[in-house]
Amino acid sequence: MLAKPISLALNEVRKAVFQIVLFNSVIDTLVVFMLLLMGCLLLTLPAWYALVPALAYAIIHTYGNLKDVNFSKIEEKFPSLNEQLITVADNWKEQNEIVDALNQEVLLKMKEIRTSSFLNFGRLTREIVVMAVVAFIVIGSAAFNVKFLDFQQTIKELQAFKPFQQYDINKDLLQLEESQNLSDILGEKSVTELGQQQLNLQINPIMSDVDIGKVKAPEDRSFRDVPPPQIKATTDVSFEENIPKQYQRIVKTYFKEITKS
């Protein structure tokens, strides 16, 4: 009566293989999580952003792996059990001398099954190396504050960006400018388009040559009313050439008057 021992042995093998597959899935998930975490740190994203896709990966990957766990997979690793294990697994409830003999034979051969055979040591080593490298990168980037892109700031900037029509423009001023030529007063149109947006200017203390701590208050300086004698005003030849004749006298008088002052 070998039905019970074979059933127990089959369950034990299945359980062991399940554990190994689960372990492999955990390692795979850890690698994925570490890579995602590194990405989040370099892009200045919150660390928990890495957790959600890692969890999703863990569920899908583990489910897929566990679904594939069957006796055929075990037989692939142990050719001496080829087609015998699945036969025993499907027929262990049968009771006849041939099934009993097969159960006995398979029970003996099952002793050869080593759970370590289901561990892919090459892959495991590669995954551990990847995890170590990624861990160093994560620690280094956190210590030296290395960032490829301030993702949050970029998002804020993108949110703050409005198309031209949405800017708060003083329409009265625009109308005034359109009706009268007030460009001398308002300056260039492109400057007015800034509207009432506040400009945030930040000076990077590392990049700037200015030492804020050494800046003194501006000194009072007195200037003379009469310019020094070295400064003279003379009429330019071009004026005489380009100015129409009827205006030349007026212009000359104008400049003479200026130099007198």
Place this chain on the structure above:
Amino acid sequence: MKVEDAKKTFDFVFSELNKVIVGQSEVLKEVSVALLADSHALLEGYPGLAKTLAIKTLAQLMDLKFSRIQNTPDLMPSDITGTYIIEETSAGKRNFKFQPGPVFANVVLADEINRATPKTQSALLEAMQEHQVTVGNTTYKLEEPFFVLATQNPIEQEGTYPLPEAQSDRFLLKIKVDYPTFDEEIEIVNRFTEEYKKAQLKPILNKDSLLYLQHMAKMIPIANDIKRYAVQLVTSTRQNKKLIEFGASPRASIGLILASKARALIEGRKYVSKDDINKMAFPVMRHRIVLSFEAERQGMHEDDVIKTLLK
């Protein structure tokens, strides 16, 4: 008896057969499969390939009642099943007495079965399927085990009547007998052209041991995956309309599993392997499929189509 003992027995049977038959090891194994599966086999091959000799020799190795029917176009059904004859008693009274035909044996060799007319061929139908014969109003049970091992020449030859599908379906296996290899033929020539001491064969299997071996063959377990594979193979003959006009019946599925179990026992295995299914697919299915015009146009034979299905 253990599976290992069954293997030893068959190894001994084959070694004894090889004293008479040169080569044809696969043919002999397939005939043994039919015996173990409690079914019938049809051997097809050109004349002179030792089909009849193989069956006669196998029958000699079994301590069973053997009979031979030499089929000819004028053979009548009653020549096979038996008939009523008038018997006169000592008192002078005349009675009808049933005279059993050659079908009342354990191993029936139906030689050149396709030379008999369809009517005569059909006389074997009931015997093969039901293991009984009805003559007049009386049904007679046949003794177990009961095997019909038939031989036939390829149906394309003159003066032959192809077996109807219903009849060929009763044969578990259609075994193709091929020409021997060059070396085998040299050995055949040596044996039959020189002074050769005729092999003395002794019965190895008796009725009880054969029945027990049949029982053992049925006990061989099979994995569900392999069972599904076998049934899928048979059902695929009904789905491949491009190459097969009529596919194999569920009887082919039963036969394929039984034959695979018997093959596993002969090879001393306690389980059925995929290789058994692949090997037995040819003799089990080749007479159960009707090729389409497209397959025939491409010059394909039944075995080529089965090979395609196995891929």
